[in-house]
Amino acid sequence: MGKFTSLDVHEAENWHYRGEGAANVVLVYDGSNPALVGKVLRLRKTVRGADKLSHGALKTPVLTPEEQVLWAEWPRMIAAASSAELNHTYVRDVLRPLLTDTHVDPGTIVFVSGLFVEALNRNIAHRRPAWRMDSGSLTMSSGIGLLIDDHSIFTIPRDTVGNLPRTITVEMKPKWGFLPESPWIKEENAIKKTVSRFRMHQILKMKEGKIKGISKYCPLDLFSGTEEGILKALRDLFVTPQNNLRIFYNGEEVFGDFDGSTTSPEDARVPLENIIKEIVPFHEGGPVLAFQKLVAHLLFQSNILEKLQRVQKLDYLDIEGSIQAYEKFMDHIKRSTTGSEDVVPSTLETDSHPEQATYVNGISKLTFEECRKALRDYLISATAKDCGIMLALQPVEPETMSDISIPGTGVLEHSGRFYFHKIHFLDLDVKRLKKLPRYSQLDTDIVKAYRSCYLNDSV
Structure with missing residues (x-):
C-alpha cells in the first residue's frame, strides 16, 4: 500500500465529532492546515469485548483464507493488513467501476498514533450518544484511518x-430498493416478493424496541x-x-x-x-x-x-439461495484444504421447478465457481443495500x-x-463472508415478525 501520511497529534483538537455507525466514527476537520481543510476522518471502532489484536501491526492479511479464495481476482484486497486498507481497496477496485468515478471517493489512507486517538477519545466523548459509548471506542490498535473529502460542503473561494x-x-x-424474485425463496416466505424488506424490517425493529414508530x-x-x-x-x-x-x-x-x-x-x-x-x-x-x-x-x-x-440486484439468489451457496463453498474449501478429495465442482440444488430456475446459465444447479461468484455478488449487493x-x-x-x-x-x-x-x-464497506449465517437468521426473523403481526392486517 506504500507509505501513509501521518496525522499530527497536535491536530487532534481540530477534529470534531460528526457521527458514527456500528463500525466507524466520522470526524470533521476545523483547523487551518491546508492539506486537511475540507476533509473528514473515518476511524474504526473497537467493539467492547472484541479481539483487539491488530492485523495492521502484524502485517498479516485481514481477509480469512476462505475470503482470499472468494476475492482472488483482487490481489490488493487480499494483501490488505488493516480494515481501513481493505475498505479503501474494495471501494477503489471493486465498487468504483460499478458505481462510476464521479460518485465514489475511495479516500486516502493515513496513519494515526495511539496518542492521537487517545486525544480524540477525550475530545469527542461528550458528543457521542451514550449507547454508542457503551458499544465501542475508537480503535488504538491498527493505527490506520481513512481521509475523505467532506462531501457536505464545497471548497469554493468566498469571493x-x-x-x-x-x-x-x-x-x-436508501436501503433495499427492489423486490426479490429468486426461485430459491421458499413458498412460506413468498411475502418477500410482494412487501419491501425495509417495511418488514420495521416491524421487527418495533418488536425489539429499536424504533418508536413505523x-x-x-x-x-x-x-x-x-x-x-x-x-x-x-x-x-x-x-x-x-x-x-x-x-x-x-x-x-x-x-x-x-x-x-x-x-x-x-x-x-x-x-x-x-x-x-x-x-x-x-x-x-x-x-x-x-x-x-x-x-x-x-x-x-x-x-x-x-x-x-x-x-x-447482483443479489439474484436472495439470502435463501446464497446461504446454500455459502455452505457448499465453505465445505468445498474445507475438503480441498484437508486433501480429503480432489477439487471438483460442487452443486447447489434449488427447491423450485427446473423451468423456474433460470438465473444462472439457465440451469437449476450451481457449480463451485458459480457459488463463488454468487457469494461475491451477494456481498457487493449487501454493501449497496446498506x-x-x-x-x-x-x-x-x-x-x-x-x-x-x-x-x-x-x-x-x-x-x-x-x-x-x-x-x-x-459507507461502502466490504461485507464479510462470515456474516452470511447472521444475514440468513435476520432474514428469518424479519419474515417471522411480519407474518406474525400483520399477516391479516395492513400496515
Whole structure:
C-alpha cells in the first residue's frame, strides 16, 4: 500500500465529532492546515469485548483464507493488513467501476498514533450518544484511518459565492430498493416478493424496541424510476427520518431524528424552513416542499439511484439461495484444504421447478465457481443495500459560474436559480463472508415478525 501520511497529534483538537455507525466514527476537520481543510476522518471502532489484536501491526492479511479464495481476482484486497486498507481497496477496485468515478471517493489512507486517538477519545466523548459509548471506542490498535473529502460542503473561494457559504446537504440511507424474485425463496416466505424488506424490517425493529414508530418511507418509491416516486419517498422521509435522513447546513446537522433524540421532525422543521427560504425559491406548498422537489429532480436526472439499484440486484439468489451457496463453498474449501478429495465442482440444488430456475446459465444447479461468484455478488449487493448517499447543493450567481471549477461538481438550473451540486456514495464497506449465517437468521426473523403481526392486517 506504500507509505501513509501521518496525522499530527497536535491536530487532534481540530477534529470534531460528526457521527458514527456500528463500525466507524466520522470526524470533521476545523483547523487551518491546508492539506486537511475540507476533509473528514473515518476511524474504526473497537467493539467492547472484541479481539483487539491488530492485523495492521502484524502485517498479516485481514481477509480469512476462505475470503482470499472468494476475492482472488483482487490481489490488493487480499494483501490488505488493516480494515481501513481493505475498505479503501474494495471501494477503489471493486465498487468504483460499478458505481462510476464521479460518485465514489475511495479516500486516502493515513496513519494515526495511539496518542492521537487517545486525544480524540477525550475530545469527542461528550458528543457521542451514550449507547454508542457503551458499544465501542475508537480503535488504538491498527493505527490506520481513512481521509475523505467532506462531501457536505464545497471548497469554493468566498469571493465567488459571497461572504458566507450556503451549502445545504442531504444524507440518505436508501436501503433495499427492489423486490426479490429468486426461485430459491421458499413458498412460506413468498411475502418477500410482494412487501419491501425495509417495511418488514420495521416491524421487527418495533418488536425489539429499536424504533418508536413505523416509518412512512418506502425504498420502492425512491427506486421507482420516476421523479414523482422519488418526491414521495423524500416527503415520507421528512415525516419519519429515523436514521435514514439527515440535513446539513454548511456542514452542521440541522435536521434528523437519531439515537432516541427528543427533538421531533415537526420541531426541527421550523429552523430548516428558515434556512431553505434563503436558498430555494418557493410558492405554494412552502419552502420544504420546494426543496424536496429540487432534490427529487436532481436525483432523478443524475441516474444515481438506477446505478445503485443495478448493483443491489447482483443479489439474484436472495439470502435463501446464497446461504446454500455459502455452505457448499465453505465445505468445498474445507475438503480441498484437508486433501480429503480432489477439487471438483460442487452443486447447489434449488427447491423450485427446473423451468423456474433460470438465473444462472439457465440451469437449476450451481457449480463451485458459480457459488463463488454468487457469494461475491451477494456481498457487493449487501454493501449497496446498506450504503448512504450524500447530495450537496449551493446556490451560485450565473456571472460567477465560469470562474469556478470543482471536479465532480455539476450545475443545475431550477426555478430560475442556479446551483452547484455533487452526489457521492458513503459507507461502502466490504461485507464479510462470515456474516452470511447472521444475514440468513435476520432474514428469518424479519419474515417471522411480519407474518406474525400483520399477516391479516395492513400496515
